Amino acid sequence: MSSELFNPGLPLLLQLPKLEQRVGIYVLGWQKELFLLTNLPYLNDKPVKLKKEDNCIIRFLKGDDAYGFQTSIISVQFFPAPLIFFKYPQEINRTPFRKSKRFNLNILAKLMNPQNVMKFDVELCDVSETGCRVKLSGIEEEAFPVGTSFYLTFNILEKGIEADCILRNVRKMEDSLYLGMEFTEISQGNKETITAFIEMLSKVVTSA
Numbered sequence: 001m002s003s004e005l006f007n008p009g010l011p012l013l014l015q016l017p018k019l020e021q022r023v024g025i026y027v028l029g030w031q032k033e034l035f036l037l038t039n040l041p042y043l044n045d046k047p048v049k050l051k052k053e054d055n056c057i058i059r060f061l062k063g064d065d066a067y068g069f070q071t072s073i074i075s076v077q078f079f080p081a082p083l084i085f086f087k088y089p090q091e092i093n094r095t096p097f098r099k100s101k102r103f104n105l106n107i108l109a110k111l112m113n114p115q116n117v118m119k120f121d122v123e124l125c126d127v128s129e130t131g132c133r134v135k136l137s138g139i140e141e142e143a144f145p146v147g148t149s150f151y152l153t154f155n156i157l158e159k160g161i162e163a164d165c166i167l168r169n170v171r172k173m174e175d176s177l178y179l180g181m182e183f184t185e186i187s188q189g190n191k192e193t194i195t196a197f198i199e200m201l202s203k204v205v206t207s208a
Contacts (some may be wrong), residue, residue, distance in 0.1 A: 005048065015059070016056045020108055022184055031088070035087065036088055039082065041083050047082060049083065053072055053073060054072060055071075109122050109134060111136075111150050111151070113150055122134040127156075131168070132165075135177070135179075161187065165183055165184060
């Protein structure tokens with residue numbers, strides 16, 4: 001397995017069977033075949049309760065592909081810094097990130113960072129069942145670190161859509177920022193609405 005998949009600062013998404021939500025972490029270092037070192041995540045200003053031998057799943061994006069692997073915790077330490085040592089993955093699965101069609105849009109939406117309650121008026125540029133891309137202007141790129149969680153709301157088919165998202169990539173073009181978002185929590189009803197919306201657009205495009 002190539003260690004080139006990892007790089008310092010690479011955002012990861014950590015999922016544990018005992019946690020319903022996923023938490024963001026990032027790569028600090030590794031030694032091939034031995035361990036992967038990351039920061040210890042915090043929720044509500046408290047460290048996530050993790051212990052040795054906890055099994056978990058880690059996912060991340062690299063280029064246009066999504067990766068995932070199963071591992072377990074070797075140790076958790078708090079001094080001199082809060083860190084986690086994971087077993088180095090024996091196998092990493094790769095899948096194309098965009099499995100579904102995306103369609104160019106121009107829909108007003110609201111984006112909120114729940115950590116600092118900052119709200120942004122954005123434009124929904126495209127959407128799929130797994131994520132979307134939004135555009136905004138007048139904000140510095142530093143306000144949007146990759147791996148940050150957001151709450152997104154918009155309307156399609158006369159229905160309000162709400163979704164928890166994680167920021168996967170940021171691209172600056174001219175005076176605007178384009179944010180690539182992956183849905184992390186979205187209701188089945190909202191997902192079905194997006195699917196119906198995409199099917200409707202597919203028919204329009206096909207008949208055009």
